[in-house]
Amino acid sequence: MSGANLVNAVNRRMALRAYPDGMPRPEDFEVLEGPIPDIGEGEVLGRAVYLTVDPYIRVHISPSMSVGYAPTTPLGAAIPGEAVLQVVRSRHPGFAEGDYVAGFGGWQDYCALPGDSLRKVDVGLAPLSAHLGSLGMPGLTAYAGMTQLAEAKAGQTVFVSAALGGVGAVAGQLARIQGCRVVGVSSSAEKCAWAVKELGYDACLDRTSADFADQVAAVCPDGIDVNFENAGGDVFWAAFNNMKAYGRVIVCGLISGYNNDAPPPGPDLTPHLLRYIALKRVVMKGLMVADFWHLRPQFLEEVGGMIRDGRFRSKEYVVEGIENAGNALIDMLEGRNFGKTVVRIADDPA
Ligand SMILES: NC(=O)c1ccc[n+]([C@@H]2O[C@H](COP(=O)([O-])OP(=O)(O)OC[C@H]3O[C@@H](n4cnc5c(N)ncnc54)[C@H](OP(=O)(O)O)[C@@H]3O)[C@@H](O)[C@H]2O)c1
Incomplete structure (x- = not known):
């Protein structure tokens, strides 16, 4: 894959070094590097701008708690979670290079996702980070x-x-x-x-x-x-x-x-x-x-409209750098966040 539009030559991911026992500790996490993924027909390569830090991630990283809810995250794999991404390659007719989308790319710089699993992000509605919080x-x-x-x-x-x-x-x-x-x-x-x-x-x-x-x-x-x-x-x-x-x-x-x-x-x-x-x-x-994904269009229209006309406040607590994502999860679980927690890992050009 050529390096055009790829800000980093490698794909950094925040992974689990060990499964947490009780409250996670900073040493349970580590940043690893790997190749930037290739994409197949119908897929999109996204570069993450914001990663979400949500309570469900704590459940995903526990072998006992994830039972009946979601697959347990393997040690060494990117921690799962939604991200706001910019499209850098597309082999899906619905997405073009430069588009902003949201999808379950995990805590990493680049991800290859089926285009059908992505939703386009309306950059005019609210800051990009709000699409993981109030509008996500x-x-x-x-x-x-x-x-x-x-x-x-x-x-x-x-x-x-x-x-x-x-x-x-x-x-x-x-x-x-x-x-x-x-x-x-x-x-x-x-x-x-x-x-x-x-x-x-x-x-x-x-x-x-x-x-x-x-x-x-x-x-x-x-x-x-x-x-x-x-x-x-x-x-x-x-x-x-x-x-x-x-x-x-x-x-x-x-x-x-x-x-x-x-x-x-x-x-x-x-x-x-x-x-x-x-x-x-x-x-x-x-x-x-x-049970309620089908409500997304009316939700975006109503809540997005209220954010636009100033009746509704959206506040994200922005942590800088993928290397701080594990600490951001710990801070959120301990209530040190001030608003919806997101991690910025690339420039927010929007
Ligand atoms: N059912 C669903 O489909 C669904 C979907 C999304 C989220 N959720 C759930 O919704 C809840 C809120 O999620 P969120 O994404 O909005 O997280 P969040 O509120 O942005 O962050 C978590 C907050 O929980 C509070 N907290 C932490 N430990 C606590 C404790 N021991 N007792 C009481 N409050 C505590 C802290 O707030 P303060 O410091 O301000 O108290 C912390 O900031 C979570 O329980 C999450 O699992 C459910």
């Missing part, structure tokens, strides 16, 4: 949860954990735009203040506060109509104990448990959970974005 899979997840499952009505209280993240920021803003009272959860006073000022949450509570559960009860005196659950653990229980009769829990994610192979030790809370579901007639609905 996380945003679509929030959109599906809020428009298809939550049944939230104006004036109701919607509770959103991981409130500034790729999913939470979209869920919270959609609830606000629907006229709901929106209570977010984050992990510092600074992040909470930003969520109220910039994302329009009515309140945002710091989950690291010793009296967090009391704060939830105080801020939601009439109860919670919709809990958009991204966290699990103590945050889930603080919300669940304040659910209103006929409230809905949208079970989107359980990030507090993604580093644990086994359930945490402690009492069996199932009787409390089931008793409360019966007494309060609470409905719990599982959310999987894979």
